[in-house]
Amino acid sequence: QKEVEQNSGPLSVPEGAIASLNCTYSDRVSQSFFWYRQYSGKSPELIMSIYSNGDKEDGRFTAQLNKASQYVSLLIRDSQPSDSATYLCAVRRGRDDKIIFGKGTRLHILP
Amino acid sequence: DAGVTQSPTHLIKTRGQQVTLRCSPKSGHDTVSWYQQALGQGPQFIFQYYEEEERQRGNFPDRFSGHQFPNYSSELNVNALLLGDSALYLCASSINRGSSYEQYFGPGTRLTVT
Numbered sequence: 408q409k410e411v412e413q414n415s416g417p418l419s420v421p422e423g424a425i426a427s428l429n430c431t432y433s434d435r436v437s438q439s440f441f442w443y444r445q446y447s448g449k450s451p452e453l454i455m456s457i458y459s460n461g462d463k464e465d466g467r468f469t470a471q472l473n474k475a476s477q478y479v480s481l482l483i484r485d486s487q488p489s490d491s492a493t494y495l496c497a498v499r500r501g502r503d504d505k506i507i508f509g510k511g512t513r514l515h516i517l518p
Numbered sequence: 519d520a521g522v523t524q525s526p527t528h529l530i531k532t533r534g535q536q537v538t539l540r541c542s543p544k545s546g547h548d549t550v551s552w553y554q555q556a557l558g559q560g561p562q563f564i565f566q567y568y569e570e571e572e573r574q575r576g577n578f579p580d581r582f583s584g585h586q587f588p589n590y591s592s593e594l595n596v597n598a599l600l601l602g603d604s605a606l607y608l609c610a611s612s613i614n615r616g617s618s619y620e621q622y623f624g625p626g627t628r629l630t631v632t
Contacts, residue, residue, distance in 0.1 A: 411560075439618075439619045441620070441621075443623075449625070449626075450606075450608055450623040450624060450625050450626045451561065451608070451623050452623070453620060453621070453622060453623075456618070456620055495560055495561070497560075499619050503574065504574070504619070505563055505574055505576070506551070506563065506619065506621060507563065508553075508560035508561045508562075508563075509560050510558070510559055510560045511559075511560050
């Protein structure tokens, strides 16, 4: 089992709809969770961090964390073509604080 | 507020050569982590520097080494380059206090080994 797993996609979502990106992790004592956006040929950009169970909202983005299910998700409301990118889930491992990334999910917003 | 900077932007080296990549952290940050990102993959952790010492290391051979300077800037050195070392090398900076652990990436250095 990979430490951080994401569906590689591509995930195609119509403009204006909600995009839902999912991530599971294997280290049960992980403490911190991050979502990064990466445009093609660019470096990752931090868009959300979440540390406790529940939802955290920031503008059109909502991160959801369920530690019991070892699951973290990112919702993007009112999707725009500019949201088309690869979204990377990252988890701070509990046993040594290393931050481990998933392979990313490619999101394509259809105009 | 200056963000994370890296140099050079692109680099082409020949197999067997050595390379040095440089990183300056975001203003106020004291911790630097280096990642390797191959095409279509997520960033892979190489190592992290804090207080001029390597604090953590990922599953990379000893050919990969680093250094952190008193001004918190950092270098990544790779010896005896292999074709498989071709990748985007990312530097991320963070603050070593509190429980945030938020990391901010620089623009990266694209290394091509021929």
